[in-house]
Amino acid sequence: GAVVSQHPSWVICKSGTSVKIECRSLDFQATTMFWYRQFPKQSLMLMATSNEGSKATYEQGVEKDKFLINHASLTLSTLTVTSAHPEDSSFYICSARRTGDFYNEQFFGPGTRLTVL
């Protein structure tokens, strides 16, 4: 149990276009999901916390108008990178926290590698 999927697993796009990444909890409900970004040889950096039915909470330095997050159901959160540029190329990983869990155990998706040309 506690499986999280992400789609697509990789994407290549042209500079200036938008890319949408989906994160799904397959066998549990997730009121809260998280989006991370990981550059090569670096740690996971939290971008935003996504809450079902409400606005996402963005970490300092993350542009909310550039990284649009929608969490419309208890099993799906989406991250849209708008007007992507080469510096947005990175490994994007989502995670989900099971609804009702007291501790913040998170279940991670397999990640999406974004390359912006």
Next chain:
Amino acid sequence: GENVEQHPSTLSVQEGDSAVIKCTYSDSASNYFPWYKQELGKRPQLIIDIRSNVGEKKDQRIAVTLNKTAKHFSLHITETQPEDSAVYFCAATFNTDKLIFGTGTRLQVFP
């Protein structure tokens, strides 16, 4: 601020030796401390976690210790094997609702 420090950044050991990775955190209210193993291009894989109400937890060759007073926690891997080679991340909760990750430790186990 929200900070998790992790040391060392790289660690090389001989097969069969032990490896220890240490982390410190800044939020005294943190109550959950997971450790992840990440292989290149893959998702972080939870290998062990500890909650604030215990001081030590062990699972076969892996153990974690927590010192809440000093805000330290450590990962101990005994009898290391080449397949233990990977990047390891510690993490701690902040404001009870998000995880902040350490900077990572690249562990190499030589046969």
